[in-house]
Amino acid sequence: MTTKAEAAVSADEMMTVVASRALTDETVCFVGIGLPSTAANLARLTHAPRTVLVYESGTIGSKPRNLPLSIGDGELAETADAVVPVPEIFAYWLQGGRIDVGFLGAAQIDRLGNLNSTVIGDYERPKVRLPGGGGAPEIAAMAKEVIVIMRQSRRSFVDRLDFRSSVGYGDAPGDRKRLGMPGRGPTVVITDLGVLRPDPESRELTLTQIHPGASAEVARERTGWPLRVAEDLEETAEPSDRELRELRELRATLEEPT
Amino acid sequence: MAELLALDEAVAELVHDGDSVALEGFTHLIPFAAGQEIIRQGRRDLTLIRMTPDLIYDQMIGAGCARKLIFSWGGNPGVGSLRRLRDAVEHDWPAPLELEEHSHAGMAARYAAGASNLPFGTLRGYVGTELMERSSETIAEIKCPFTGEALTAVRALRPDVGIVHAQRADREGNVQLWGIIGVQKEIVLASARSLVTVEEIVDELEPRPGAIVLPTWAVGAVAEAPHGAHPSYAHDYYDRDNGFYQRWDEISADRDSFQAWIEEHVLRTAGVT
Numbered sequence: 001m002t003t004k005a006e007a008a009v010s011a012d013e014m015m016t017v018v019a020s021r022a023l024t025d026e027t028v029c030f031v032g033i034g035l036p037s038t039a040a041n042l043a044r045l046t047h048a049p050r051t052v053l054v055y056e057s058g059t060i061g062s063k064p065r066n067l068p069l070s071i072g073d074g075e076l077a078e079t080a081d082a083v084v085p086v087p088e089i090f091a092y093w094l095q096g097g098r099i100d101v102g103f104l105g106a107a108q109i110d111r112l113g114n115l116n117s118t119v120i121g122d123y124e125r126p127k128v129r130l131p132g133g134g135g136a137p138e139i140a141a142m143a144k145e146v147i148v149i150m151r152q153s154r155r156s157f158v159d160r161l162d163f164r165s166s167v168g169y170g171d172a173p174g175d176r177k178r179l180g181m182p183g184r185g186p187t188v189v190i191t192d193l194g195v196l197r198p199d200p201e202s203r204e205l206t207l208t209q210i211h212p213g214a215s216a217e218v219a220r221e222r223t224g225w226p227l228r229v230a231e232d233l234e235e236t237a238e239p240s241d242r243e244l245r246e247l248r249e250l251r252a253t254l255e256e257p258t
Numbered sequence: 259m260a261e262l263l264a265l266d267e268a269v270a271e272l273v274h275d276g277d278s279v280a281l282e283g284f285t286h287l288i289p290f291a292a293g294q295e296i297i298r299q300g301r302r303d304l305t306l307i308r309m310t311p312d313l314i315y316d317q318m319i320g321a322g323c324a325r326k327l328i329f330s331w332g333g334n335p336g337v338g339s340l341r342r343l344r345d346a347v348e349h350d351w352p353a354p355l356e357l358e359e360h361s362h363a364g365m366a367a368r369y370a371a372g373a374s375n376l377p378f379g380t381l382r383g384y385v386g387t388e389l390m391e392r393s394s395e396t397i398a399e400i401k402c403p404f405t406g407e408a409l410t411a412v413r414a415l416r417p418d419v420g421i422v423h424a425q426r427a428d429r430e431g432n433v434q435l436w437g438i439i440g441v442q443k444e445i446v447l448a449s450a451r452s453l454v455t456v457e458e459i460v461d462e463l464e465p466r467p468g469a470i471v472l473p474t475w476a477v478g479a480v481a482e483a484p485h486g487a488h489p490s491y492a493h494d495y496y497d498r499d500n501g502f503y504q505r506w507d508e509i510s511a512d513r514d515s516f517q518a519w520i521e522e523h524v525l526r527t528a529g530v531t
């Protein structure tokens with residue numbers, strides 16, 4: 001058994017544990033690959049055993065023993081309650097309003113929680129061509145709420161997105177309603193430094209929670225807009241031994257290159 | 259009735275320079291053997307259509323088969339970038355690549371519309387995103403004729419050729435597949451011509467839980483291609499080769515190592531992946 005004394009908690013581990021805590025039991029969760037999938041599986045293995053994991057490959061209720069590398073590893077289908085075609089997962093299940101939580105990452109986020117996963121630089125002549133929207137544009141619109149996980153830096157927390165791939169709160173409060181989006185939008189943004197939540201009035205992302213060892217100062221330095229910090233800034237509880245053990249066991253199941 | 263052909267014959271007969279071609283398979287059952295046969299036969303100026311270009315289109319783009327890409331998510335799942343796709347978009351190597359970019363939900367609706375012989379599919383999607391303007395030739399706002407609410411229309415996809423992989427077919431050319439079934443059925447039915455590669459051809463298709471059958475008269479050609487989905491997988495035949503997906507990051511990192519790999523593993527082999 002690995003204990004905290006044996007290995008310090010990494011920033012990614014902290015972020016994953018906090019993201020897993022954001023999922024309550026019996027939540028139907030649409031999961032992207034990478035940190036979101038790790039966090040959702042950690043929740044399922046710890047405090048939320050009846051959380052339902054839905055993957056965009058069409059697997060509903062997957063309970064993988066090994067962490068999948070892709071969104072459609074065979075184990076996701078083998079351990080699922082149902083496997084449906086891809087047009088159906090997006091039309092009947094996501095657009096149909098059956099998803100409680102969408103878990104998203106991105107390359108850039110702005111102060112109103114809009115996301116870029118398309119390009120860095122100009123679209124026609126990009127500095128970096130990113131993978132693209134994939135499932136995210138409709139997950140961001142349709143899931144009852146969205147949890148965003150990303151590392152915080154001036155490159156990723158930007159004043160202005162290079163491309164708007166998915167909508168958070170648009171350009172102003174009320175935009176989601178105007179655009180006909182049924183979901184509430186991003187209710188929490190989890191980073192390696194802390195947790196941001198939208199201001200109830202302005203929807204501007206505000207630092208409301210800070211992880212052990214991080215500070216509001218560092219969070220401000222790593223944000224490309226003047227970051228608002230809540231007066232009653234909370235401190236994140238350290239990962240428990242159980243959370244860390246389950247997380248490390250889970251991550252060890254990912255195949256290493258041979 | 260589907261013709262039973264050898265893979266090289268099938269590709270020679272069905273895929274021509276300048277065609278729009280969709281090789282589908284959502285993570286599972288990706289038709290790598292067919293894609294590599296297209297590379298071997300030196301096809302050019304293809305419009306490649308696929309939700310997730312994956313390694314197969316990274317290879318085809320790097321090998322110079324493509325003029326245009328229609329897609330929704332172009333990464334190496336769980337690993338990072340598709341480096342040949344990026345080199346084409348960022349540096350026009352080996353040739354400029356035109357992009358038509360959508361979301362997964364939109365691509366799925368476009369395939370379903372194509373299979374249904376409709377000119378467009380409808381969804382609640384894209385609103386507020388820049389994809390809407392960027393792909394305005396294939397995305398448009400429409401009004402519901404019954405309720406008046408604003409919805410999004412996406413142009414149907416009707417590829418010249420649809421290619422998928424499946425677990426097996428019988429000697430009549432009836433095709434059976436199971437596990438993650440993605441958009442396999444939609445592609446075969448939306449395309450003017452179709453090719454299904456299979457792990458094996460059997461005397462009889464025994465029923466399988468969750469399996470779908472594409473009847474022989476709805477399929478253009480069937481070609482046996484054992485291991486033809488590697489490094490993706492064929493449920494109940496072999497697992498996804500995650501190690502290869504991770505190694506591809508290095509193989510594809512520069513033009514020389516990519517070309518050396520294509521030379522050794524595609525151009526100098528015959529239908530073996």
